Amino acid sequence: MLRTLAVFAAAVLVEGAAAKSVELRNVSYDPTRVFYLEFNAAFAAHWKAKTGDDVVVKQSHGGSGKQARAVIDGLAADVVTLALAGDIDALHEHAQLLPADWQKRLPQNASPYTSTIVLLVRKGNPKAIKDWDDLIKPGVAVITPNPKTSGGARWNYLAAWEYARRKTGSDSGARTFVAALFKNVPVLDSGARGATTTFVQRGIGDVFISWENEAFLALKEFGADKFEIVVPSLSILAEPPVAVVDKVAKKKGTTAVAQAYLEYLYTDAGQDIAGRNYYRPRSPQAAAKYAAQFPQINLFTIDEAFGGWAKVHKTHFADGGVFDQIYSR
Amino acid sequence: MNATASTSRRILPGFGLSLGFTLTYLGLIVLLPLSAAFLKTAGLTWDEFWTTITAPRVLASYRLSFGASLAAGALNAFFGLLVAWVLVRYPFPGRKLVNALVDLPFALPTAVAGIALTAVYAENGWLGGLLRPLGVKVAFNELGVLVALTFIGLPFVVRTLQPVLEELEPELEEAAATLGASRWQTLRRVIFPELLPPLLTGFALAFARALGEYGSVVFISGNMPMRTEITPLLIITKLEQYDYRGATALAVVMLVASFALLLLINTLQKWSDWRTRS
Secondary structure, eight states: OHHHHHHHHHHHHHHHHHOOEEEEEEEEOGGGHHHHHHHHHHHHHHHHHHHSOEEEEEEEOSOHHHHHHHHHTTOOOSEEEOSOHHHHHHHHHHHOOSOTTGGGSSHHHHOSEEEEEEEEEETTOTTOOOSGGGGGSTTOOEEOOOTTTOHHHHHHHHHHHHHHHHHHSSHHHHHHHHHHHHHTOSOOOSSHHHHHHHHHTSOOOSEEEEEHHHHHHHHHHHOTTTEEEEOOSEEEEEOOOEEEOHHHHHHHTOHHHHHHHHHHTTSHHHHHHHHHTTOEESSHHHHHHTTTTSOOOEEEOHHHHHSOHHHHIIIIISTTSHHHHHHHO | OHHHHHHHTSSSSOHHHHHHHHHHHHIIIIIHHHHHHHHHHTTSOHHHHHHHHTOHHHHHHHHHHHHHHHHHHHHHHHHHHHHHHHHHHOOOTTHHHHHHHHTHHHHSOHHHHHHHHHHHHSTTSHHHHHHGGGTOOOTTSHHHHHHHHHHHHHHHHHHHHHHHHHHSOHHHHHHHHHTTOOHHHIIIIIIHHHHHHHHHHHHHHHHHHHHHOOTTHHHHHOOOTTTTOOHHHHHHHHHHTTOHHHHHHHHHHHHHHHHHHHHHHHHHHHHHHHHHHO
16 A cells, blocks of 8 residues: 555656646636537647646636626636626726736737627527517517626627617617517526526527527527527627636736637637637638638627727616616616 | 632533533624625615615515515415324325425425426426416416425424424323313314414524525526516625625615514514413
8 A cells, every 4th residue: 555655656756747737727607618628628738739738727617797706706717718808807896806908918809709699589480580670579578688697698688779779870769679678578587598498498488589609509409490590680799708817827827828728719729619619710711611600790899889898887787777777667 | 709600500511611612603603704794785875775775676676575485484384284294193105205205395406496396387387387278377477486485495394393293192182172172172272372383483494594595586586677586686686796785785684674573483482482381
């Protein structure tokens, strides 16, 4: 027994001298589970080949806002890969874990892949849903989570808002439209996962407003014979951002690996994995490769239409904001 | 010197030590986190605090949370008594199994309970499908909240009543019968007074449990603002917006209100206990 222990210890020592073993923690949101599983393996192989060190990436998934709060409260995340910039802003605002300009440190708003919001309907599209307009018709039940508790649902709300604003030409028109839309919502789940269950398993609702990658996953998991994706004429460019959490990485001495990890998302290999997992890649080559998969949609960004997350949050989702007003009447 | 003399006169030794332990333990486990909630709230001015805890949506959620919890506690008090009575008084095949079933709501993760209940009571579920033609909507309605809260509260009533019922000898009833009491009189004058104190305790426990419940309710309630939002959901909503102070403000209101209610129930129980004894 003692001898085995000694041999084991020696083996560990030798190993330790030859290659370091590094551990990274990536705190992410719900739908990225499969994507990062694949990406982490690819990055570990790449890092091993480059430096000889072993990297083990620990993943953590959950609602985006909840994950951000866990990091603020002390969950030691080397990197965060969340659903919206507002949640990473919170890491700066509430705990100074990274600088305010974190989104400028990596290309393309620190969002290596994008997605958008589409409409998932039941097979055969029995209610003939073609665009956002159809969601406010009487008798159409719409499933979307509560934008106050779900990051994903904020994209849904904003996509509908901007569509109506362009159509009616005014904010008040948009407000009437969104109010009508939420009149058609029978259940407000607290998160995207719960809403998917309501629509897919419970069979409630005619349309499910969903992230494009989640819609593809639903098709893959539950069968293309049950659901169809309807692409609206206008939607929002969802940019799920990534960032190194400076304070944590510095303390753990992992800044270099963490940085390399995120940069690897922008390489051909990283972009290809993103495309395969239904995220829209940024690089032209990968985008071309997966062009058939992603329909052409007229997309707008949060910054163009609303002037950034901070403003959006204050006007629409803060207590007493437009969303609360819609429900208080 | 005088003080030690008075403690050493107690029949049971070790009072000082065990009380010290009790207070330290309660302080660490219960009071410390609670005082943290109060401290966080202290960051709000009185006006902000008041606006937060009296917003229309919040008021609507108190009505649902306290109303549904009280109703669920009452339902459980009635049916829990029935279940406990049957389990103690009548031997029947499969009694052990039924007895074990009662504890399931304790053991089940509440989110699982919520998902299971929703699956059963949704319009495409077994029971929901049967109820729909009758115009009764359970899932995604106030009724769903009541169902979930009743489900999780049942074991509290049954488990508090069972030991008391087991102690209650059938001879008491026989004696009452030989003295000429009718069945109804026996129930009302002999059995019920004995059962009232544990029934109140069971009710209080079921009520308190229901008030703090979050996991199962969010799945079945539909979370519609002003209608089916429970107060714990609003607390989570505030946290989701990094409004820690607002969240703890609501928590403080719930704490104070439930403490007052529990104190009231305990007093009632003491009083009924005292009435039985005298």
